[in-house]
Amino acid sequence: MEADDRDDDRHGVTAPSEAIQVDEHNDVGESAEAEVEAVGAAGHVDEAGPGDEAPVDGFGSWQEAGADGDDDIAETTDTNESPETTPAAVTEALPTAEPVAAAEPVAAADAFAAAEPIASAEDPAATLVDIVPGTIAGAGAEGAGIMAAGGGAGSGNWITNLVGGARRPSWKIATAAGAAAVIAVALVIVAASSSAVASHKAGHKKKAKPVSVVSVSPGNGSTGVNGTSPITVVYSGRVTKHTPLPTLSPSIAGSWQVSGEKVTFTPQVGFTEDTHVTVNIAAPAGTATTAATSFSFTTGQYSVLRLDELLSQLGYIPVSWTPASSSGDVPATNASAQLAAAYDPPSGTFSFDSGYPATLTSQWSVGTDNEIIDGAIRTFEYDQGLTMDGDAGPQVWSYLLTAIAKGEQNQHGYTYVWVSQAGTETLDLYHNGQLAITSPVNTGIAASPTVDGTFPVYLRYTVTQMIGTNPDGTPYDDTVYWVSYFNGGDAVHAFLRGGYGWYQSLGCVELPYDGDGPGVGENVWNLITYGTLVTVTGPVA
Numbered sequence: 106m107e108a109d110d111r112d113d114d115r116h117g118v119t120a121p122s123e124a125i126q127v128d129e130h131n132d133v134g135e136s137a138e139a140e141v142e143a144v145g146a147a148g149h150v151d152e153a154g155p156g157d158e159a160p161v162d163g164f165g166s167w168q169e170a171g172a173d174g175d176d177d178i179a180e181t182t183d184t185n186e187s188p189e190t191t192p193a194a195v196t197e198a199l200p201t202a203e204p205v206a207a208a209e210p211v212a213a214a215d216a217f218a219a220a221e222p223i224a225s226a227e228d229p230a231a232t233l234v235d236i237v238p239g240t241i242a243g244a245g246a247e248g249a250g251i252m253a254a255g256g257g258a259g260s261g262n263w264i265t266n267l268v269g270g271a272r273r274p275s276w277k278i279a280t281a282a283g284a285a286a287v288i289a290v291a292l293v294i295v296a297a298s299s300s301a302v303a304s305h306k307a308g309h310k311k312k313a314k315p316v317s318v319v320s321v322s323p324g325n326g327s328t329g330v331n332g333t334s335p336i337t338v339v340y341s342g343r344v345t346k347h348t349p350l351p352t353l354s355p356s357i358a359g360s361w362q363v364s365g366e367k368v369t370f371t372p373q374v375g376f377t378e379d380t381h382v383t384v385n386i387a388a389p390a391g392t393a394t395t396a397a398t399s400f401s402f403t404t405g406q407y408s409v410l411r412l413d414e415l416l417s418q419l420g421y422i423p424v425s426w427t428p429a430s431s432s433g434d435v436p437a438t439n440a441s442a443q444l445a446a447a448y449d450p451p452s453g454t455f456s457f458d459s460g461y462p463a464t465l466t467s468q469w470s471v472g473t474d475n476e477i478i479d480g481a482i483r484t485f486e487y488d489q490g491l492t493m494d495g496d497a498g499p500q501v502w503s504y505l506l507t508a509i510a511k512g513e514q515n516q517h518g519y520t521y522v523w524v525s526q527a528g529t530e531t532l533d534l535y536h537n538g539q540l541a542i543t544s545p546v547n548t549g550i551a552a553s554p555t556v557d558g559t560f561p562v563y564l565r566y567t568v569t570q571m572i573g574t575n576p577d578g579t580p581y582d583d584t585v586y587w588v589s590y591f592n593g594g595d596a597v598h599a600f601l602r603g604g605y606g607w608y609q610s611l612g613c614v615e616l617p618y619d620g621d622g623p624g625v626g627e628n629v630w631n632l633i634t635y636g637t638l639v640t641v642t643g644p645v646a
Contacts, residue, residue: 316342318386319366321400329405330382333375333445338386340366349387355380375444377499380404404448410472411450412497415505420515421481423458423538424469438510447502458519460538464640465521468559476638480561484517484636493563493635517634522597524548524614526555526643529606532597532614536632544625545605549612551646552576555595556612559640562633564590573611586618587630591639599626608646614639
């Protein structure tokens, strides 16, 4: 049978196994050692005078009964006994019994299993467990020696009358059975005592040591942290279900995992760039603890290199990107992986699409701010309904990652306009790597020149009024068509002139105008979009 491990509310220790319950007469205050001493006293036999009763004295001395209605034990000898088996012989035999090895602790659950079975005629398989509980009692057939509590008138010894008036067992049988039972009981009590001591020790746990924070990750005060990185707090002791988990400010979706002395937060997606994060750590509950504490870190900025990669994938720049890994790019729909790549982009190679002039390709630089990226951001902002400032801030990044997940490609194609003021002034329009339109144009006069440089288109009209003052001081108020502003008040538009190819405007790039139908001005306007780059080169008037 297994020991019962439930706590004893009365004594504050774990209740011993059923083996301890052998002695029902053991008072609460009586020690196990006292019981062992009492059992040991059973080895002594005193002779009583005639008429004396032999009481059972708590495993005290055996006393021989006299006359007065009680038979002498010596007279109940078995015909098969040797003459030497007398009370005196028994007295001599008991002190020489082999010592019981009770000093070895025995688990309470194993105590009964170790006891030798004591057979009876009715139940040969009966063991000490079967006959010891309560008062020591038992019944058996003729010749089977057993222990029983003295009872009945004139019965003053440990050997009861056999059931049905059968004759009493011999001294030899009684003595052997009694000695075995006493030794077995002593074993059980000693084992139970050892179990009780062990249970008492087990019931008193060591006082918990103060729990403190050993380390944190990211480190306190860290900067440039990848916002998708896990957050780890390591304590000096094990984390239990009573330990409050840290909290984050700002709070984001994610989950905490507990492993021994460590707790780890894994973001569902992650913190955005330039976010100051505070981790608040409460004092662990249920033990002696240190005070609550906190640490903080700041996330880094998204990589311009990854911006290049994303704009290339969406078709907003005329540059192709090929990932170095054979497994390909970051999964488009994995938001956490995409955000992680925004901080730490995968490696790869870029190649400019063919068909564009050097005036454009020379402006490309991997992983740095340049006019190509500025124009592409403006085009993307226009498509997404955002303010067109060319700045890839948190909002633009959020929309970019969403567009990647949805596969929202640039629907305009890529257009580039190159205006040359050298010789006969011309405009060349490239679309998707092809020279789509070439036309003579007019640029600004010396009093109001067209400035060289590369600029993105920021405002467009099909028709508008241009109002201002001519160099001679006269006002003008002109209706113009197919207007695309790229640098302040300078725009590419159609305007009626007597000829084209030299300095005539007040800074604008004037295209031929055909009022009777679609002309070159309208065709150029249709291919230009917000963010389209316009490069002006050559000598300024």
